[in-house]
Amino acid sequence: MSIYIQNFMKYKPLLDELVSRDIKIKYRKSILGVLWTLLNPLLMMIVLAVVFSNLFRFDIENFPLYLLSGQIIFNFYNDATTNGMTAIIGNAALIKKVYVPKYMFVISRVFSSFINLMASVTALMLVMIATRAELHWTIVLAVVPLTLLVLLSLGIGLILSSVTVKFRDIEHLYSVFTTALMYLTPVIYPMSILPEWLYHIVMLNPLTNILLMFRDVMIYNTVFSISSLVLAVIETAVFMVIGLVVFYKNQDQFILNL
Template sequence: MSQYILNFKKFQPLLQELVARDIKIKYRRSVLGVLWTLLNPLCMMIVLSVVFSNLFKFDVENFPLYLLSGQVVFTFFSDSTTSSMTAIINNASLIKKIYVPKYLFVLSRVFSSFINLMASFTALLLVMVATRAELHWTVLFVPVPMLLLVGFCLGIGLILSAITVKFRDIMHLYSVFVTALMYLTPVIYPMSILPEWLYPIVRLNPITNILLMFRDVMLNNKGLDIVSLVVAIIEMLIVLLIGLRVFYKSQDEFILNI
């Protein structure tokens, strides 16, 4: 374990450069640049709030905040895992030339998405101030669901990046999967409207658990539920360990397929 820590410290400057590069590439030739990390969630919130507030009469207090909080969580999952999927393929030229711990490329994608997550979280705070929503002391627990989300997404990203090197069709199938998963996550709708047969399916979704935890501490003035917290930790660790195992077993063959 000490060898892995020393190796990580050795290549930490490279990781910082990779994260900076990913952010620059994403907003290259954009007039507003990184400001879009704030504007994107706000614009989506306005559009979806207008549409769903009129089409569906959800009994949700301050629906724009409810919607934006869901977007913050799910958008990070979608962005981090989707970008991680091509982390190895897109860095093939560097991997072929020199030795670099290959997991750094996946880490850089997750970390760059995390920076966007922080910007989206700032947008959420701004909306709370603008709508005069009460900011409860439970917001101090926000790092917990966020860290669980990052660990979960890193595990998924490691799995996807390793599989995509061999099976490029995953890139096309995953976008369909993410769309379906969004509707199985209470981003737009409250859990109370779900029929009995669908409720347990949505509840089993690991992102649902993290999202509900996030909303509880941000909007509902509730502390962390111990059962939900333990379940989320176990789910995150399982996915992360599987991701590390799959990535470790596959990385020696990357050079043959990229």
């Protein structure tokens, strides 16, 4: 384990450069630049809150906050895993020229999405202040579900990046999958409206538990239960282990398919 840690620290400056490059490329030639990391979730929240509040009229107190918190979790997952999926393919030229631990490319994509995640959480807190919602001490516990979310996304990103090198159709299929996943995540609707059979299906989605934990500490002033924490840790650990194993077993073959 110490060898892996030393190797990671050796290439950490490269990771910093990769993350910086990803951010610069994303907002290149944009007038507002990184400010869009704050504006995007706010604008989407306004549109969706107006539409869904009038169409469905869910009985949810402070629906904009409920909606924005769901967007933050799902949008990060979608962005991090989608970008992580093409991390190896997108850096094929560099991989062919010099030796670099290939997992660094996946980590850099997830970390660049993490910067957007922090901006989105900031946007959520600004909305809470603007709407005069109470800011409770439980907000500091948001670091727990957010950390689990990042690790979960990293594990899935490692799996996707490994598979996509050989099967490029995954890029197109995954967008269909994430669309379905969004409806199986309580971003817009409350869990209470679901029939029992669908409730259990939605709870199988690891994002659901993380999202419920995040909402508890951010907007409900409630500490998540030990059972929720244990379940989230187990689900995250499973995907991280699978991701590391799949990536490790396939990384030597990447060069043959790039």
